[in-house]
Amino acid sequence: MENPNVQEILEKQVLTVAKAVEDKIDEEIAALERLDLDDIEALRERRLQQMKKMAEKRSRWISLGHGEYSEIPSEKDFFAAVKASERVVCHFYRPNWPCKVPVSECIISSSIHPNLNVVLAS
Numbered sequence: 001m002e003n004p005n006v007q008e009i010l011e012k013q014v015l016t017v018a019k020a021v022e023d024k025i026d027e028e029i030a031a032l033e034r035l036d037l038d039d040i041e042a043l044r045e046r047r048l049q050q051m052k053k054m055a056e057k058r059s060r061w062i063s064l065g066h067g068e069y070s071e072i073p074s075e076k077d078f079f080a081a082v083k084a085s086e087r088v089v090c091h092f093y094r095p096n097w098p099c100k101v102p103v104s105e106c107i108i109s110s111s112i113h114p115n116l117n118v119v120l121a122s
Helices: 002-033 037-063 075-084 103-112
Strands: 069-072 088-092 117-121
Touching: 069 075, 069 103, 075 088, 075 117, 088 103, 103 117
Parallel strands: 069 117, 088 117
Antiparallel strands: none
């Protein structure tokens, strides 16, 4: 007998959540319908500024060597690379020690994630 009660409670909860989601979507649609040309132009300008800011970040990342896998020859260069970038992945290795992370994985990661500076240090 407890099973039908549990199912009824579950159905009521699902209906309550669905009603809340539907109300929220209706509010968003109503807000979009109330937009006038000035509001749309403001949204467009804000999005344009976001896109320009992202383009500037990408060009800065490229200038810092992001999107490439590079080797750091000295400790001084290591600290310069780490301080210049917000996000750095450094692959530390020893020439005479087998590495568990293949270099190819680091190269792929650097090309997939242009916001990372992937470097190799011995």
